[in-house]
Amino acid sequence: MKWSLNLGSVSGIRIYVHWTFMLLVGWILFVQLGAGRNPLEAARSVLFIIAIFGCITLHELGHALTAKRYGIRTRDITLLPIGGLARLERLPENPTHELWVALAGPAVNVAIAAGLYVMLRLAYGAALPEFAFDIAEGSFLTNLMYVNLGIVVFNLLPAFPMDGGGCCGPCWRTASMRCRRPASPRRWARRWRSSSDSPGCWAGTRSCSSSRSSFTSVRTRNSACTRCAARWPACA
Ligand SMILES: [Zn+2]
Numbered sequence: 001m002k003w004s005l006n007l008g009s010v011s012g013i014r015i016y017v018h019w020t021f022m023l024l025v026g027w028i029l030f031v032q033l034g035a036g037r038n039p040l041e042a043a044r045s046v047l048f049i050i051a052i053f054g055c056i057t058l059h060e061l062g063h064a065l066t067a068k069r070y071g072i073r074t075r076d077i078t079l080l081p082i083g084g085l086a087r088l089e090r091l092p093e094n095p096t097h098e099l100w101v102a103l104a105g106p107a108v109n110v111a112i113a114a115g116l117y118v119m120l121r122l123a124y125g126a127a128l129p130e131f132a133f134d135i136a137e138g139s140f141l142t143n144l145m146y147v148n149l150g151i152v153v154f155n156l157l158p159a160f161p162m163d164g165g166g167c168c169g170p171c172w173r174t175a176s177m178r179c180r181r182p183a184s185p186r187r188w189a190r191r192w193r194s195s196s197d198s199p200g201c202w203a204g205t206r207s208c209s210s211s212r213s214s215f216t217s218v219r220t221r222n223s224a225c226t227r228c229a230a231r232w233p234a235c236a
Pocket residue numbers: 059060063105106155163
C-alpha cells in the first residue's frame with residue numbers, strides 16, 4: 001500500500017503502518033491534552049493505542065501464518081487507523097482450511113486475553129485492577145485484556161469483511177454438503193474427474209464419509225485432483 005512505513009517482517013511477511021495511523025495518534029493527543037490531561041497521561045493513551053495495534057498485528061499474523069501452513073502466501077500486513085489488513089494471495093480452496101485461517105486471528109486475541117488474565121491474577125489475586133472505558137484511566141493491562149476480548153467479539157460478527165463472515169462460507173458449504181443425499185458412485189467419479197472445478201474437489205472430500213463405501217469400488221479411486229493434488233483415499 002502506498003505511503004506506508006515498513007516496520008519489518010515476520011516469517012517473510014512484511015508489516016507496514018499506513019501514514020494515516022499518525023492522524024489517529026495526533027487525534028488521541030489532541031483529545032487527551034484538550035481534556036486537561038498532563039503530557040504523561042496523554043503519552044500513556046498513545047502507548048495504549050500502540051499496544052492495541054500490536055495485538056491487531058499479532059491477530060493478522062495469526063491469519064497469515066495459518067494460511068502459510070496451507071501453502072498460501074501473504075503479500076503484506078498493513079496497519080490502518082481502522083485496524084489491520086492481511087493481504088493473502090488467495091483464499092484456501094478447502095473449506096476446513098478456510099475456516100482455520102479465519103479463526104486463527106481471533107484465537108490469537110483469546111490467547112493474549114488469557115495470558116493477561118493469568119498475569120493479573122498472579123499479581124493481584126482475585127480482585128483484578130479496575131477497568132475503565134477511558135484509555136487514560138483504569139489499569140493498562142486490564143483495559144488491554146478487555147480490548148482483546150472486544151476484538152474477538154467484534155471480529156466474530158457473522159458479516160463480511162469480519163472473520164465471522166469468513167467463517168460463514170465454509171460452515172455453510174460443509175453443512176450443505178453433509179445434508180446432501182449421497183450421490184451415486186458414478187456421479188462422484190464424474191465430479192472427482194472434473195479437475196477444473198475446484199468445488200468439485202472439496203465437495204468430494206467433504207462428503208467422503210457418507211459415500212466412502214460406494215466410492216471405493218469405482219476405478220477413479222487413486223486419481224488426484226489437479227488443483228490441490230489431494231487424493232481421494234486421503235479422507236478415507
Ligand atoms: Zn481477523
